[in-house]
Amino acid sequence: MNNFRQKTVLVVEDEALIRFAVMDALEDAGYAVIEASSVLEAIGQLGQHEEIDLLITDVDMPGVLNGIDLARMVAECAPRISIIVSSARSVKEDLPASVYFLPKPCSAAGLLSTVGTMLKARGHADGEIRRQRA
Structure with a gap:
C-alpha cells in the first residue's frame, strides 16, 4: 500500500502578484496549493x-485580523498544521513556538527550503507520536 500523499499548502497573501509567485513556486515543486487573500477567507479554506x-501567511492583511492572529488560531486549533509567517518588517508580537518566521523578500529557493524543512520536521514529529501511541 502506498501512503504517499501530495502535501497541501495554504498560501494567505493579500498582494496578488506575491501570492501567485509563491503559488507557482510551490506548484512547480510538486505541492498542492490552496489560496486565500484574507484571514477570513483562509479560515473558510481551513x-x-x-x-x-x-x-x-503574510502578517499585514486586510480586515480586523492579521496573519499573526491566524497563526495563533491555527497553532491552537489545528496543531498538526505547520505554520510559516512572513513579513518585510520585523514582528514585535510573540509567535507561537511552533511557528517559523520567514523574512521578506525571500527567494523561491529559500521559500522551498523552508517549506521542505517544516514539512519534514512535522512528518518526523507525527511519526514519533504514532510510535509512542503504538
Whole structure:
C-alpha cells in the first residue's frame, strides 16, 4: 500500500502578484496549493480542506485580523498544521513556538527550503507520536 500523499499548502497573501509567485513556486515543486487573500477567507479554506499540511501567511492583511492572529488560531486549533509567517518588517508580537518566521523578500529557493524543512520536521514529529501511541 502506498501512503504517499501530495502535501497541501495554504498560501494567505493579500498582494496578488506575491501570492501567485509563491503559488507557482510551490506548484512547480510538486505541492498542492490552496489560496486565500484574507484571514477570513483562509479560515473558510481551513474549514473546507482537512488535508492542509502547511500554512504560509503574510502578517499585514486586510480586515480586523492579521496573519499573526491566524497563526495563533491555527497553532491552537489545528496543531498538526505547520505554520510559516512572513513579513518585510520585523514582528514585535510573540509567535507561537511552533511557528517559523520567514523574512521578506525571500527567494523561491529559500521559500522551498523552508517549506521542505517544516514539512519534514512535522512528518518526523507525527511519526514519533504514532510510535509512542503504538
